[in-house]
Amino acid sequence: MSRLSPDQFRSRFPIFRRRIYVNSCSQGALSTDVEAAIHEYVESWHDGGSPWELWVQKVEELRTAFAASVGAHRDEIAVMPSASGGINAVASALDFSGARSGVAMGEFEFPTMAQVWLAQQRRGAVVRWARAEGDRLDVDAYAAVVDERTLVVPATHVCFRNGHKTDIAALTKLCHACGAYVFLDDYQRTGSGPIDVHALGVDFMVTGCLKYLLAEAGVAFLYVRRDLIERLEPTITGWFGRINPFAFRIDELDWSSSASRFESGTPPVPNAYAALGGLSLLERIGYDVVGQHVERLVERYRSAAEASGFVVRTPAETARRGPLVVVQSVDAPAMVSRLAARGIIASCRGNGLRVSFHAYNNESDVDTVVSALVAESALLERASVTRS
Numbered sequence: 001m002s003r004l005s006p007d008q009f010r011s012r013f014p015i016f017r018r019r020i021y022v023n024s025c026s027q028g029a030l031s032t033d034v035e036a037a038i039h040e041y042v043e044s045w046h047d048g049g050s051p052w053e054l055w056v057q058k059v060e061e062l063r064t065a066f067a068a069s070v071g072a073h074r075d076e077i078a079v080m081p082s083a084s085g086g087i088n089a090v091a092s093a094l095d096f097s098g099a100r101s102g103v104a105m106g107e108f109e110f111p112t113m114a115q116v117w118l119a120q121q122r123r124g125a126v127v128r129w130a131r132a133e134g135d136r137l138d139v140d141a142y143a144a145v146v147d148e149r150t151l152v153v154p155a156t157h158v159c160f161r162n163g164h165k166t167d168i169a170a171l172t173k174l175c176h177a178c179g180a181y182v183f184l185d186d187y188q189r190t191g192s193g194p195i196d197v198h199a200l201g202v203d204f205m206v207t208g209c210l211k212y213l214l215a216e217a218g219v220a221f222l223y224v225r226r227d228l229i230e231r232l233e234p235t236i237t238g239w240f241g242r243i244n245p246f247a248f249r250i251d252e253l254d255w256s257s258s259a260s261r262f263e264s265g266t267p268p269v270p271n272a273y274a275a276l277g278g279l280s281l282l283e284r285i286g287y288d289v290v291g292q293h294v295e296r297l298v299e300r301y302r303s304a305a306e307a308s309g310f311v312v313r314t315p316a317e318t319a320r321r322g323p324l325v326v327v328q329s330v331d332a333p334a335m336v337s338r339l340a341a342r343g344i345i346a347s348c349r350g351n352g353l354r355v356s357f358h359a360y361n362n363e364s365d366v367d368t369v370v371s372a373l374v375a376e377s378a379l380l381e382r383a384s385v386t387r388s
C-alpha cells in the first residue's frame, strides 16, 4: 500500500472542513477510517448477534498491531480499558514490604499516575518527589531522590500541563544503575512520532488511544518488559488474566505467561475496532513522517509565539518537547472560548493554553492560530511582564 502524504492524511479528517483542530492532546480528531471501523463493529453485531470469537480475535489483532508500532513483542502487551488500569495492575503486583519500597516521581505526572502510587503508601510504599524548577524537570532532579531503596520511578514522557519532554533514556540509565524500575507514561506522545520501547529500555509503559493514536476512549495499553512478566502476579486481576479465560475455573488462579496476565475483565471490543482503524491509518503515513511533520509545526508555532512576545512554557530545545506547546494566558478558559469563536479548537490546563499538532495539521493552521493569539493578545501574558 502506498504511503499517504500529510495532505492526503488530512483529507481523511472531515473536521478540517469546518474548523482548525489543535487539540490532539485532549482527543484525536475523527477520521473517516475510524468512523468506518466503528461501523464495522456495529455491523458485526447486527450480523452475528454474539460473534465473540471474532471480537476476541479483533482484540488480538490490536495487540499485535500496537506491539509492532512501539517495537515490542505482542506477548509484552496487555490491552486495558484505561492507562489507570495498567498502572494499578502493575502496582498491585509490586511488594513494598522490604527495604526497596521507594517510589520516586516527578512533579509533571498526570494525576492518575501520581494517585495510584500515592495509594500504595497504605501498602508500604515510600513516595519521594523529584522537584521541578518552573517548567523544567531535569534528570538531575531525579538523581536526588532515586537510590538503592527505590523500587519504581513513574515518569511521564511529555507533560500534559506544559509540554515538557523528559529525557527517558537518561532517566532509565540512572534508575537501572540503582536497580529501580522505570514506568513510562507515554500517553501525551504515542502516535505523534516513532518510539521503540526496547531501545528506550523502560520496564513498563502505559499509553492509550484517544489522543495521538486517533481513536476513542476505553482502550489503552500496558507494556511489560519480557523478563519481568512472569515475576509479577497482580492482585487486581480477573478472568482475562488467566491462561485460558474460557476454561471458566473458579478453583484455580493460573497466570498467563504473557502480559495478558495484567488484564482483568471482558476486553473493550468496540474501542478495539476504533483503535485498529487509528493504528492502520497511522501506519499508512508512517511514524517517521508524522514525527518530522509535527516537529516542523511545533517549531513554527513555538518560535512565532515567542517572537510575538508571549510566554511560552514549553522548552525551546527539540529534545525537550513533544507535540504540545503551552503558552501562558491570564485567563486561559476565556482564551479557549475566544479561539472557539474563531473556529479554532484548543484547550487549557490552569492558565496554560494548550495547542498541539498532529500529521493532519499544516502550516496554515499554525499561522491562523498565531494570528488569533495576536488578535486576542490581551488574554496572554507578555514575556517582558514575567521578566520584570
Ligand SMILES: Cc1ncc(COP(=O)(O)O)c(C=O)c1O
Binding pocket: 081, 082, 083, 084, 085, 110, 112, 156, 158, 160, 185, 186, 187, 188, 208, 220
Ligand atoms: C499523560 C497522561 N496519562 C494518562 C492519561 C489518562 O489516563 P486514563 O486512561 O487512565 O484515563 C492522560 C489523559 O489525559 C494523560 O494525559
